Amino acid sequence: MAGTDQKIHDANETEPPVKKHKVGGDAEPQANGDDLTDLSAFRADRILSCDSRNKTIVAVGSFGAADPGQRALVILEKKPFDADGFDKLCTVESSLKKVFRNDVYGNYDCFIERELNAVKATVIHPASDKHIQKYETQLIHIVEETPEVYKSVTLPYLENEQLNLQWVYNILEHKSEVERIVFEDEDPSVGFVLLPDLKWDGKDLKSLYLLAIVRQTGIKSLRDLTADHLPLLQNILTKCTNIINERYGLPTSRIRAFFHYQPTFYHLHIHFTYLQYDAPGIHTERAHLLTSVINNIQLVPNYYQTITLPFTVRQSDKLFTVLNKKGILA
């Protein structure tokens, strides 16, 4: 699954199953666009977002008459440059067209060989309303979630909207993505699986992004963590940083290990990125460093059942409506 956007896993996770995998059977869905060789059949109805910083564009549309009544999302993202491949760009094939010059500064349009300038394309097909909502630019609010708000609003909400975690169990049970596993600790209590996040191509260390998924089921998020989980958290911290150090040459001081709150799926997992990677979801209102979580629990064993935790919610989310009705948003 190398090379996909995390958002897709996210969508997958917050999504009621669009199509159920038959366990042990033919798990390949049918209407899957597997035969795509060009995009010419796709008709965009609407641009959902266009980000000039990340160089992404997301369109919703359809594959026309051959595929009636189905919607699809096409997500295009310019690929990062390859630091080792710079010389390949400096050939006569890379023609320059002057835009302007001023003193020592020259600005050009550069046309690179097509094969060296691929765009990452993600197609979600068929796409549900939730997929579409997920990619649409939204107003965001910060919520101060007291333990009471968690118990009375967030928890019932997330239990009700329960996400399909089958893809997580598939990974833990070696039913899918086995070849992507970087490291595995099979201990049922403190064990985990470490694998590249969908955002990461598994190669460019500057955007290193791995995910540790715990073996234990039933730990939904940060909110559930107590002193009982310290051995699990310590084990993941120690082993994952060691492995990342050995395998990718990054010392612990150059790794960012963190939880999301709210997470995108409610099976405990920890994100590992290169510290200098400006990854999505690392802002202070969403990311909680693993070391800080351990420190907090060591200081106050029921810290995460006691403290008010901030999280962000999109104005279009059902949860926003629920919180707003109860007057919880400031």
Place this chain on the structure above:
Amino acid sequence: MAGTDQKIHDANETEPPVKKHKVGGDAEPQANGDDLTDLSAFRADRILSCDSRNKTIVAVGSFGAADPGQRALVILEKKPFDADGFDKLCTVESSLKKVFRNDVYGNYDCFIERELNAVKATVIHPASDKHIQKYETQLIHIVEETPEVYKSVTLPYLENEQLNLQWVYNILEHKSEVERIVFEDEDPSVGFVLLPDLKWDGKDLKSLYLLAIVRQTGIKSLRDLTADHLPLLQNILTKCTNIINERYGLPTSRIRAFFHYQPTFYHLHIHFTYLQYDAPGIHTERAHLLTSVINNIQLVPNYYQTITLPFTVRQSDKLFTVLNKKGILA
């Protein structure tokens, strides 16, 4: 200079003029690479930076024998997509190569027509040491600062290297920037001055950035905060969010209020930004939400004297050398 990178403007301004324009005369510099039609003459000596989020790469090198002794910088940046031009991408010319599929999610490499996939190229030539320094990525490390490390290393270091705080006192004493003050609470104990951060133009709400500087002197940072400061923190939170709401129409739920640790100056101050502004310094390893700080102190009055706090340090900083010598970096 439309279309140039802001960084270049900065470099231009902080730079002694490399070549003087003759007013009214031939203002075109000579060694300017104006005749560039391809990059094939450029030989990269070193990659200075490669950013996978912004999709940029910067190399320093030279244009070879034809241009002896001169260095040049080549900055490449993938261009954003054009929201109005999406349909042009969906042609038979945009071929797809499958990377993988899983359920409704398909991931492809997409090869777009060369003319529709230009890269922005900036050439700085000749390039000075300052140009090069400006574009070079610094290695950054995360430090787990225990209270003992704070007392034995950070505190003596910052007391020794203390930056002059006169500019802060000038603001508090109305000796400068009086006209920039947005709001002021003159109470000597819980008072503060709220004014736009230098990064903000004071207009564009999407990049709203204000700074609340406390009246009390002697509170260096987060590390000094105890239950004694709760009235101060509460006062700032309430009044600043009210004022931002009144003046800029942003409700509290759309404001991010936070401390930096380490701060850039050691007189207590709090940052206020628009929540959806991807401002510098809002990553979890540096930013601490004001509400979370209040909550932590309410839970454990001496939380910030007890807890291990992470902070980041550049490998070129003197503090890094000190910490490294003492074996504090992981």
